[in-house]
Amino acid sequence: MTTLEDDARALLATGPLCDSCLGRPFADRSFGLTNAERGRALRTTIALADDADYDPDAPDACWVCEGYCGTFDAIAATIVAELDGIDFETYQVGTKVPPLVEENERLLREDAALEPDSGESLKREMNREVGRRVGAKTGTDVDFDRPDVLAVIDLEGFGPLDVLESGAAAEVTSHAVDVQINPAFVYGRYRKLERDIPQTEWPCRECGGSGIQLGDGGEEPCDYCGGSGYLYETSVEQTVRPHVVDAMDGDEGTFHGAGREDVDARMLEEGRPFVLEVKRPRNRDPDPAALEREINEAAAGSVEVAGLRLATYEMVERVKEHDASKRYRADVEFSEPIDETAFEDALAELRGTTVEQDTPQRVDHRRAALTRERTVYDTDGDLSDPTRAEVRIHGEGGLYVKELVSSDDGRTEPSLAGLLGTDAEVTALDVIGVEGETEPFELEEYFRDEPGVDEE
Numbered sequence: 430m431t432t433l434e435d436d437a438r439a440l441l442a443t444g445p446l447c448d449s450c451l452g453r454p455f456a457d458r459s460f461g462l463t464n465a466e467r468g469r470a471l472r473t474t475i476a477l478a479d480d481a482d483y484d485p486d487a488p489d490a491c492w493v494c495e496g497y498c499g500t501f502d503a504i505a506a507t508i509v510a511e512l513d514g515i516d517f518e519t520y521q522v523g524t525k526v527p528p529l530v531e532e533n534e535r536l537l538r539e540d541a542a543l544e545p546d547s548g549e550s551l552k553r554e555m556n557r558e559v560g561r562r563v564g565a566k567t568g569t570d571v572d573f574d575r576p577d578v579l580a581v582i583d584l585e586g587f588g589p590l591d592v593l594e595s596g597a598a599a600e601v602t603s604h605a606v607d608v609q610i611n612p613a614f615v616y617g618r619y620r621k622l623e624r625d626i627p628q629t630e631w632p633c634r635e636c637g638g639s640g641i642q643l644g645d646g647g648e649e650p651c652d653y654c655g656g657s658g659y660l661y662e663t664s665v666e667q668t669v670r671p672h673v674v675d676a677m678d679g680d681e682g683t684f685h686g687a688g689r690e691d692v693d694a695r696m697l698e699e700g701r702p703f704v705l706e707v708k709r710p711r712n713r714d715p716d717p718a719a720l721e722r723e724i725n726e727a728a729a730g731s732v733e734v735a736g737l738r739l740a741t742y743e744m745v746e747r748v749k750e751h752d753a754s755k756r757y758r759a760d761v762e763f764s765e766p767i768d769e770t771a772f773e774d775a776l777a778e779l780r781g782t783t784v785e786q787d788t789p790q791r792v793d794h795r796r797a798a799l800t801r802e803r804t805v806y807d808t809d810g811d812l813s814d815p816t817r818a819e820v821r822i823h824g825e826g827g828l829y830v831k832e833l834v835s836s837d838d839g840r841t842e843p844s845l846a847g848l849l850g851t852d853a854e855v856t857a858l859d860v861i862g863v864e865g866e867t868e869p870f871e872l873e874e875y876f877r878d879e880p881g882v883d884e885e
């Protein structure tokens with residue numbers, strides 16, 4: 430059985446090694462040491478055992494790493510410089526190791542008759558040693574799961590010997606370091622106080638959003654959208670996005686809504702949850718209350734946001750996937766006068782019932798016809814005159830509420846029109862609540878900031 434010292438002698442017999450490369454095959458021994466400390470201890474032990482002169486390590490002569498193990502400080506200095514002006518709390522470092530160096534690592538273990546996977550790889554050591562230095566210099570923490578920033582080092586991007594020659598203040602070329610900034614997220618609820626505002630921007634389908642069409646005289650403004658490129662002048666997304674992107678000093682933003690109402694429906698009362706995702710944010714901690722005021726002032730009453738908070742990455746999936754029930758308020762017109770009792774009875778009949786709905790005729794014709802079942806949780810309403818009513822409906826997510834009223838030529842069963850035996854049509858629709866079915870959207874685990882003081 431070979432001893433640790435035998436193994437170290439075998440490693441040293443392969444050629445000149447730096448302390449890190451000598452210690453790395455023993456990286457799984459003695460937690461709390463660096464590989465360089467392990468290597469230095471082994472080298473010292475052997476020198477003492479042989480009563481030979483101590484021969485200190487020289488990374489520039491190391492045949493395995495070819496000098497890279499002497500560049501941890503320089504790489505970390507470059508990463509810190511690249512991260513200057515970027516606000517982050519967590520980081521991760523990744524390394525691309527040249528294939529020749531990986532081959533050297535394999536040969537080292539083979540020549541010394543060690544297991545091919547003994548200790549750890551240079552890649553792992555590089556990630557940890559550089560990362561530790563970046564963390565210490567910036568006062569931030571490593572996060573292997575979803576860091577705010579990720580720095581990827583391409584070792585082939587610089588020559589280690591040049592770096593070793595330039596001494597303590599050395600940096601590597603910035604081309605060898607790729608800094609990626611992960612997105613940041615703001616959660617909130619929006620209200621849409623006017624009709625005919627889409628949730629997300631809606632490019633003109635005639636000109637594809639360019640605002641230009643080809644006429645006899647060459648390019649001219651698109652007839653369909655008047656040259657704006659948009660079918661609707663604005664959207665909730667366009668109202669919210671620029672302010673959040675600016676506040677976070679990011680490059681661009683994406684709007685994620687918890688479902689969407691029809692363009693002609695308002696979104697009132699509690700509003701609808703959304704997340705604004707900001708790409709490459711240089712500031713991850715804007716003041717949500719100030720941002721909220723700014724958005725609301727600029728929107729001047731057409732759109733309002735409330736309850737803005739800094740959210741985690743997981744909040745995007747939360748708003749998109751969390752099952753939610755919806756509350757509606759609809760103005761309804763009947764083609765014949767309705768009796769008060771019949772109206773109340775029909776609403777009572779719908780309360781708690783499960784309706785079957787074929788895909789509505791107004792929905793995309795290319796979509797395959799499906800029958801879905803949805804529960805109507807609650808109904809309520811007031812007949813204002815014999816042919817007009819306000820109807821309030823609380824239904825399971827995905828319930829087609831206009832069709833629940835009209836029956837959509839019998840495609841929704843039962844329906845208000847069907848129960849009353851007369852045509853009924855929604856003339857104006859408002860969504861007044863979007864609530865999680867099993868629990869609220871706003872659980873603390875999805876937020877990065879402290880809960881705000883409720884202003885209302």
Ligand SMILES: [Zn+2]
Pocket residue numbers: 446447448449450451488491492493494495496497498
């Ligand atoms: Zn080395």
Ligand SMILES: [Zn+2]
Pocket residue numbers: 633634635636637638639640641651652653654655656657658659
């Ligand atoms: Zn157009």
